[in-house]
Amino acid sequence: MYLPRLLNILEVVARAGKPLSVKEISESTNFPKPSCYKLVQDLIKDDLLIKGKGNKFILGERLKQLVKLDHQDLDISSIAEPLLKKSAHRFGVTFFLSRLRKKGVEIIYVETPQNSQVSFLHPGFGFRPLHACSCAKVIAAFSSESFQLSIIRSRLKSYTRNTRTNSNLLQTEFKHIRAKGYAECVQEIEVGMCSVAAPVFVQDLGVFLSLGATGPLRLFANDFRETIGAYLIELSKEFGDLIYNRNAWANGTIALAS
Template structure:
């Protein structure tokens, strides 16, 4: 990216990343004015960066002059988590075929559960995320598993943050969540009921790694009226998780997950 930053403390790269981040939680095309508002950058800076990002292919511009994520950036993003996704894909599909419920696998990325792969059920269940999408750890079954089996300091740092109530049912009281995570570690699985989407519930188990840490979490999502019977799927979930564990034993944990230290925002 050409040019030099004229704003103290902000490099050209940080500004370009801010422009790209404007599209992180919004799938629609954005106007230049909207991007200026979302980033807080000067209009002239945004105008210049948009032109360069479009030229490189990170963003595309439609006939109405609005911007959206470009194909080149999408293609680049497919490399993130590819090794785990390619290995786990047959097992995720197997989990779906055995349960007929939406099956998914996620890893921790900072304070979020990042969804690496998913096989959708044909049943009508409210969807909260997608492959490559992310949700807060405390609001999802896979996220609670990832958080429960993390190192104690990670849990403690997470519980010190302001926890967002995604729905009225999301558990955001730190003490209650800490007790729930302790129960997850003891029983070996986590569940949620309408904590991230009304009408949906979920259950998940850990996918251990040979380095004695959790590499991922494997889960199912189904309609809320099935919440009472979710645990019947635990033997299948655990069996498939063991298969994924064996298949990923040769993969270094550092390539499976991109853990971020929530205390500082830096990668350990």
């Protein structure tokens, strides 16, 4: 009976659409108030609920993270494909989709331009460091302060002379990224290679995805990066709305995280 009661409370809080007090949870679940209080405290201990203003409770970050982990790469890639395809055709450069995985960011889908008259770069798949790639830095910049501090305080590997390994400079860059709305990587991973990326905001779930574009330094000059950055901000908004509105989260878990 213990687990079903916990799940009942989580469902009540998720469906409420606003913070709830123990009294309100008790009335909705028909659990005695003392029992309800104890169950709420157990959920708080595991970060499945958190206390807000006025001794009211909302869903915790751990539960939201579980929802993120449940979303399959294939599902979000299929939603991103037409957006990235039209973008690659429009600009003649490579566009890509990345997602947060534990302590790194992984590129999971790439769309290259077709019939391009100029050379283009393929970023490859796999992990990118959180301090030295636009797709990773932009997710870090829009994450919690504690997550950013864990990056800044870690051992920051240098890939080129442009890689930021100074914690103060990296912290400042995170602030600049939030102000601009997108991140840049200018030869930080590989000499001659640049990229730009914007965060994807999914309603109630925060930022764990990013959309980016990459190409050679000679093409990705300052003005072009600025143009791509502004474009990616709008594209990422469209992508985030599509994920939410198409109910892409399997088994109705999006409702649980709202």
